[in-house]
Structures are given as structure tokens and as C-alpha cells.
Amino acid sequence: MMLQFEFLLRLIIAGICGVLIGYERKSRMKEAGVRTHFVVAVGASLMMVVSKYGFDDILGKDGVGLDPSRIAAQVVSGVSFLGAGMIFLQRQTVKGLTTAAGVWTTAGIGLALGSGLYTIGVGVTLLILVGQKMLHRQFRWLSAPKSEQLILRIENEPDMMGAIQRTLLSRNISILNFHAEKMDKDESEIELSMLVKLPGSYPAAELLSLIQEIQGVKAVEMQ
Template identity: 60%
Template sequence: MEFEYLLRVVGAGICGVLVGFERKTRMKEAGVRTHFIVALGAALMMIISKYGFQDQAAWSNVKFDPARIAAQVVSGVGFLGAGMIFMHRHTVKGLTTAAGIWATAGLGLAIGSGLYILGGGATIIILLGQKILHGRYSWLASPKTQQIVICLNNTEGAVSRIQQLLEEKNITILSFHAENNSLASELNLEIIVKFPESYNAVNLLSLIQENASVKAVEFQ
């Protein structure tokens, strides 16, 4: 029987590799190795939880709960997912990868408990879902953030014209900082904006440059 258990662990590791390879091709934080170990480890814990204490239960005539260790896998793997999530330019990154780590643990638990069809089918569904939902659909597009540095002549109404331009394009200003260079009669603006992914940032750059007050503009 232990050879069958070992095959379950190997099968879970293969499912983890498939999910991890999809993440790796998208240059995400967690790749093949991480997903492989998570799935393999979850299968191992499931097998230990389900079969590792049967002899003790038979000897002591005490009922045991085969889910007690597996339940800790579901919650305990969260610390791995938390390490994948971070903030970058006012945008949360890594949520999908963290969810993938959690789901990969579920694949390992399924195969470790002998539910091969369920585990294999769930792996295929995850891969198909990632492939389809990463398509360029407008209803799936998430907003992007960008820091813009603008150098412009310190003339009356120059800043308000920039703000009005962004509002006309439905671009949200997240932060705004202006620094006056009195020697050169210039203003340096540092703006962090949020705009739809479907909007071309290069077009925004060209649009700002058309303003007569603007001397230089760049994205950071």
C-alpha cells in the first residue's frame, strides 16, 4: 500500500509542476519548484492524516478524524501565499499566484486522498482557466498605475491645465506633488495616476507634451 501512496505523492507533484509551469511562463513570483513542493507536501500530509494513524485507532478503539492534519494544510499554506502578495505603485500584485499556491495545495490533498479524477480534472480546469482568463478581454482589464514626472513653465494656470487634461481622459490622480524651482521659473510635478489597462500610456505621454507649458515629461 505504501507504494500506492508514493504514486499519489508523485501524481500530486506532477499536477503542481503543470500549474507552476503556467505561472513561470508569465514570469510570476512562484514557479515550477514552489508549486511542485506545495502539491507534493499537501499530498504527503493528506496521506499521513488519512492513513498514518489507523493502527493506533484500531488498537485503542478510539475514533480518529482523518481531516485534522489536512485542515491545517489548507490554512497553513496561507503563509506562503502571503509572501507572494505585495504593493507596487499603489497596485496589489501577486494575488493570482497566491491563490494558485492555495489551489495547488488542494490538488495535493485530493490526489493524496485517492481522488485521482477530481485532482487531475481540477488541474486541467485551473490551467484552462488561467489560459482563458489571461486573454486580453476588456471586461477583465484591471487599472494600471504610473508615476509621471513633468517639468513645465511656472505660468498661471499651468498646473490646472494638466489636471483638467487628466480628468478629461478619466484618469484618476492618486497623488500629486509640485516643487517650485524659483531660479529657473519652472515647476516639477510628480503625479501618480491610475488609468484603464486598455488606455495606451504612450498616447497620454504625447498628449501631455502637446501642452505649451510642458518642457519635459517622463514615466518612472
């Protein structure tokens, strides 16, 4: 009975670690939040406990041979499918990769705690939290080009596209691809979808202000 209370303690610690990682994701308005990470961590920890200790009563019997790692291995595969459902393509931009990887790692933390590796499980939780906080800050040595998806409603004028391109190039912003089509009700306006590449040091928030200053731009939205 005391051993089962220890197993329950492992599940509780796994749940706490899952909540911490989930809160960090939820605070950034990501797809999977506190509840998802909590359930994944506790579930993975439970499966690990069952995988290691759930068959003790039949071990040693004639003709019985068990691999205690099989259930844990299936958790890794199963959570991979769960993570794949969080990845989606939005206007040629892939989103949800970090969240999917976070859920997969949370399952690993649950497995570690379920097997009794408290130091590793808690240590990886702290490592993930610190890493996410640090890597979301602006470090010049980590600056890299970023891409943003823009939806513009512009006047149907001959040089509008050229004016937009010149304005962007003046800030070293390049257009990766674009698609334009006339508005259904009003052919004097065009809806323009653009994927642009920003320099690593250029704040994405200033991009909207830059676009809005262009004469002939009626509305702009960042996806």
C-alpha cells in the first residue's frame, strides 16, 4: 500500500510539472495550455508506472515473459499523433511546432517521473521553462530573419504594388510571395496577401504602422 502512495506522489509531481509548462504556453496564447499539458504529464506518468509495476503479480510464472518498456514506448508514439494535430498550415506559414514539441517533451517528463527519476523530470521541467523564457527575448546574437503573413486591402491603382515594394525595401523587408485578387463587390479595391521576410532586428509590431502609412492602403491585417 505504501508503494502505491509513492506512485501517486509521482503522478502528482508529474501533474505539477505539466501545469508549469502548460501555463508558459497558455501565457503566450498557444494552442495547448494548462489542461492539455497537465493531462499529458499525468497520463504518461501513469502509463510508466503501469508499464514498470503493473504486472508484478504474474511475473515469475511459467511461460510468462514481459518487456516493461513496451507500454512506455507506445506513449511516445501516441503523443506524437497528439502533437501532430496541433501543427497546422495557415496561409503558407506553419504554426504549432513548438507547442507540439512541448507536449511531446511533457510526456517524456511524465515518463521520467513515473519511473522514479525525480531529479531528471523536475530538472527538465525547469530547463524547458528557462529555455522558453530566454529564447523569447531579443538577443542580437540570436537574431534571424522572420516571416510574417499580411492581408492588405488596397486601391486598384497601377503603381500600388510598386509603392508597397519600395516602402518595404527601404526597411530591408523583402516579399517572398504574394497573391492579389479583386474584391467581389467593389472592383476599385484589391485584396493582397503577402508573405514578407523581416530582418532579425526589425520589430514585427512596426510593420503594421509602416504599411498603413502607404497612400492607398485601406486596411492591413497580420496573420
